Amino acid sequence: MDTTRRSALRTGLVVGSAALVAGAATAAGAAPRADARPTAAAVIPRSDPFTLGVASGDPESDGFVIWTRLALDPLAADGLGGMPSSRFQLNWQVATDERFANVVKAGSVTADPAWAHSAHVEVRGLRPAREYWYRFRLGPHLSRSGRALTTPAPGSSPSSLLMAFASCSNLPAGWFTAYRHLAEERPDLILHLGDYQYEGGGTGIGRTHAGPETKTLAGYRQRHAQYKTDLDLQEAHAAAPWLVVWDDHEVDNNYADDLADRPVEQPGFLERRxxxxxxxxxxxxxRRRSVPAGPDLDLYRRSAWGDLATLHMMDTRQYRSDQACGDGYKDCPAADDPARSLPGLEQEKWLLDGFRDSSARWDILGQQVFFGRRDNDPTAATTVSMDAWDGYRASRQRITQGWVDADVRNPVVLTGDVHAHWASDLYLDYDEAASAKPVGSELITSSITSGGNGYDEADGAHPWAAWNPNLRFWTNLRGYVSTTITPTEMTARFRCVPQVTTPGADVFTRATFVLEDGVRGLQQEQAAPQRQLRSSRTDEQKVADTIAAETHAD
Structure with a gap:
């Protein structure tokens, strides 16, 4: 798509949505507009409107965002949750204890039908490095409470950060049991790295998406509401503040910037986005800095945990160059084109500037697609995924060289997308990985459910590891990654559930890796796993499973 047409489409959409964007700023906590008062004729619903739970996010040293959305009928086809077309004034509270005996902040916020009766409150004036609880009220209806934390004060030296990260929760593929186990760990912070919901229609194993493939505002609102009704997901949201970034399925499989996955869907794609x-x-x-303007939403940002860790949360969909050579697994020289970028050149500069300015012990990139090399061809050809960083090798090289040149103390990349747990070391030159020293490491979380029930192998090795020495571990089980970060080390536990097609499965740690401060490269702890689910699948079947996940065939 030429830039003239791209600019014209975006300008038209931004102008057309200007009034509604102003409404979102009010919901997010900006100065109220004259018409932001509750509708005079608003009648408090008799039934509970807090069916979608509560959430907190984007923590800072003096506060965080708290969120809820009213819905009487979450699966209503118009996406408005069965709510009347009235504005409602919600009361909110933040307390230092679960019983709300010591309320330290309180106020009100408008839930506007223009924004599907969602409410975002940016709570300020809290103390750093503290645990708080929050809740909402509408008339006699009280929401459940949620737990949130403020970050340590800038320049302080916290002793630890308990952080978990997850991705790829496809509702028809199974039950969100892993989210509940994640919540039970009570982390300080949860990162969601994309594919929070899936756009497709149809029936899966035990559960079905409401409505057809999401292409309209009503459809996306309905789909988000359906996911939010899941009680395991509600537990995870209520357990800790989240830092969220999207991948592709929040919009359309494998889209790139303003280009749809399939040419037949290109007309109207920016309106869909x-x-x-x-x-x-x-x-x-x-936060209100992320209020969308037409087809654009400012999502990449940083979050600091004192001087212990800086989390660089990236957006690898909105600004990327189109996938090379028609996408898929290819041997594609265009992947080395320096003009192409996965995060976009502006975001690359933002990231490199962040490396140069960093004084953190750990610099952590929260992003979506596989960063290290995964060549699926043992011959001289390099056959890799054009949708991952392998398809944007010059872009990957600039970023890797950037943290090396900036002398970043401990660079760690966190990844989702691929529906399997992987651990990988990172190199400046992957052709020399067998003999060179790593310059960083990557931790990749499996899906919550995408791909359905998984399987395991005793050696934790994918067939590709034989000629990709950077690939240190793999399992096709579902789950999440739980980490403990201290000044001396980062410990990552690959948490797994044996199956997702029935609810209530136990969770266990399949493998544990440690990164030592100032030491490049992953070190695997040798403790035996609590459980293994062995598979008789051939290497060819494992490769086919991996490529299917890459193309999001589920």
Whole structure:
């Protein structure tokens, strides 16, 4: 798509949605507009409107965002949750204890039908490095409470950060049991690295998406509401503040910037993206800096945990160059084109500037797609995924060289997308990985459910590891990654559930890796796993499973 047409489409969409964007700023906590008062004829619903739970996010040293959305009928086809077309004034509280005996902040916020009755409150004036609880009220209806934390004060030296990260929760593929186990760990912070919901229609194993493939604002709103009704997901949202970034399925499989995955869907794609981004903001605990403007939403940002860790949260969909050579697994020289970028050149500069300015012990990149090399061809050809960083090798090289040149103390990349746990070391030159020293490491979380029930192998090795020495571990089980970060080390536990097609599965740690401060490269702890689910799948079947996940065939 030429830049003239791209600019014209975006300008038209931004102008057309200007009034609604102003409404979102009010919901996010900006100065109220004259018409932001509750509708005079508003009648408090008799039944509970807090069916979608609560959430907190984007923590800072003096506060965080708290979120809820009213819905009497979450699966209503118009996406408005069965709510009347009235504005409602919600009361909110933040306390230092679970019983709310010591309320330290309180106020009100408008839930506006223009924004699907979502409410975002940016709570300020709290103390750093503290645990708080929050809740909402509408008339006699009281929401459940949620737990949130403020970050340590800038320049302070916290002793630890308990952080978990997850991705890829496809509702028809199984039950969100892993989210509940994640919540039970009571981390300080949860990172969601994309594919929070899936756009497709149809029936899966035990559960079905409401409505057809999401292409309209009503459809995306309905889909988000359906996911939010899941009680395991509600537990995870209520357990800790989230830092969220999207991948592709929040909009359309494997889209790139303003290009749809399939050419037949290109007409009207920016309007579809605008609808998806709007619904994403409405349903996530984001600050008003992320209020969408037409098809654009400012999502990449940083979060500091004192001087212990800086989290660089990236957006690898909204600004990327189109996938090379028609996408898929290819041997593609265009992947080395220096003009192409996965995060976009502006975001690359933002990231490199962050490396140069960093004084953190750990610099952590929260992003979506596989960063290290995964060549699926043992011959001289390099056959890799054009949708991952392998398809944007010059872009990957600039970023890797950037943290090396900036002398970043401990660079760690966190990744989702691929529906399997992987651990990988990172190199400046992957052709020399067998003999060179790593310059960083990557931890990749499996899906919550995408791909359905998984399987395991005793050696934790994928067939590709034989000629990709950077690939240190793999399992096709579902789950999440739980980490403990201290000044001396970062410990990552690959948490797994044996199956997702029935609810209530136990969780266990399949493998544990440690990164030592100032030491490049992953070190695997040798303790035996609590459980293994062995598979008789051939290497060819494992490769086919991996490529299917890459193309999001589920």
């Amino acid at each position: 605008a609808a998806a981004y709007r619904a994403y903001y409405e349903n996530m605990p984001l």
